[in-house]
Amino acid sequence: MLPEYNFKTVFPTVQPHTSYLLISQDALLNNLRTLRRRISAPIMAVIKNNGYGLGLSAYTALLYDQGIRDFGLIDCQEALALSARYPKATFYLLAPISNPDSLCAAIRCGNIVLHIGSEQEIQQLRIAQRHTGKKARVQLKLDTGFGRYGFLPNQLQSVLQAAQLFILDGIYTHFSEPYADASFTKKQFSLFMQLLSRLQSHGIHPRLRHCCASGAALKYPQMHLDMVRLGAAIPGMVPDASSYELQPCCRYCAKLISRKRLPEGWHVGYGRHTVLHHATQVGILQAGAMAGCFIHRQESKLNPLRYFYRGACSVFHSKKLLVEIAGRQVPILGAIGMNHLAIDLDHCSANIGDFALFAVNPAFCPPSLPRLFCSKLPQEDLSCNY
Structure with missing residues (x-):
């Protein structure tokens, strides 16, 4: 356990700096306990953007010590570094990777799950598989209304192709406005479940189905499915955090x-x-x-x-x-x-x-701080x- 916060004992260690970010371990652990109490599904801790500003290395270590074994990122190089340090954890990439060398390295790791959301990504990953001689672990992204990454509802044939070419870990989607637009969130969820049902009729049964990031995980327990992706919730950076018993960290x-x-x-x-x-x-x-x-x-x-x-x-x-x-x-x-x-x-x-x-949102603080x-x-x- 870290010592009690104290200006006189803490500040002399950072005197060369004119500013820094003070992070409460107690608040993070409280938030993680609270979220586990509220959410029955397994948690993927999203640690993109330098661990939501908390420092990727230290924040990942803290979460791993608390039993988190599933992590979400968008940077392949970060995933490669962490996968070597934590071979028993699984690292899910939540965005496309276009660099062929990075794709090959991720396939060889074995504990990195790659994102697939387009026909172009399928072709790139097929080439990387041939180079490595090893099948890639993937999760397929379905676009149910966010308009960023993912297969559209009329591209299920491509989804079926990807499910046969690679090791299918999961299928997921992303809600565009879970905090403010319940109607559209429910519409996205309904479409996601319909698409999953159609895939199941073709024999596709993913190990993981997930659609909830922090906002939806807190507001819609009926949508938790097999996993939730928690990024902003663990540091207590969601709207109305106190109403969910989450503390600023x-x-x-x-x-x-x-x-x-x-x-x-x-x-x-x-x-x-x-x-x-x-x-x-x-x-x-x-x-x-x-x-x-x-x-x-x-x-x-x-x-x-x-x-x-x-x-x-x-x-x-x-x-x-x-x-x-x-x-x-x-x-x-x-x-x-x-x-x-x-x-x-x-x-x-x-x-x-x-x-x-x-108070500050650490996600906006530069890594050099x-x-x-x-x-x-x-x-x-x-x-x-x-």
Whole structure:
């Protein structure tokens, strides 16, 4: 067990850095326990995009130690590296691989399951099979309305061909709007089940059928089938996470690198949107949009009412973005820059070199940002900053 989170014992180990990502192991383990309690189907942990920003190597090790043996990725080189480290795990690629050498290497591994969703991919994989002299393990993707990867409903003949040419591990699909559009999600699920039934009538019985990523896994237990793909849910990065008893697992930590007093009437930040109404102590943190700070989920065009509602709320009941520093919550001033942001230190005794903390979506944090695992996070309510 990692030691209790403590500024004085943790921060000296990362002093050379002006910012880093603090990750709570306790929160991750709590979320995994909660999800296992809610979901009866086996879990595929999706670890794409640097393990959802938590650091691919450390995050995979933590999940493996907790008994996870099925992992989803989109990068073949990452799958190859992890498959050698964890030979008893299975790594499912969730996107096409076009590089012939990578295809051959994945086939030779034996514990990598390749994605097939088009006739072109079938032909590429047939060539790779001939080069290796070994049959490829595959899962077939059906496009039920997402419009990205996968065979269309009128291409079942190609699906039948692929099922005979390769070792068929599974068949899956992907929902486009599970959080907001129940009707279309159910329509996609119904189509998926119809297509599976037609394939079964031709003698195709995949070991795994799966369609639920995090959102659908939480909202539609009747759709769990043989496996669910959990990516954002394990770090607690889904909408209304607290209603599912999921905890945020990260805090961004940025060092205070400047502090000065600005006069009344002075502007702060790009665009001159913020004007100081009185002389103010202003601090600068070396953290900004390039590091994933305060990047919000893109509004869905399918939900214009929600978009306008939030816009109205922002006008009549503006909620300030806050950071925690020196034991106090202080507001951000002005627009967030690429690499810097300003904070109001008028009633805060923070000194240059102190660290500020705020909530962040780790998936937007660059791989170069140092990751530090600890036991617990500070308890301040900074959830509004997501």
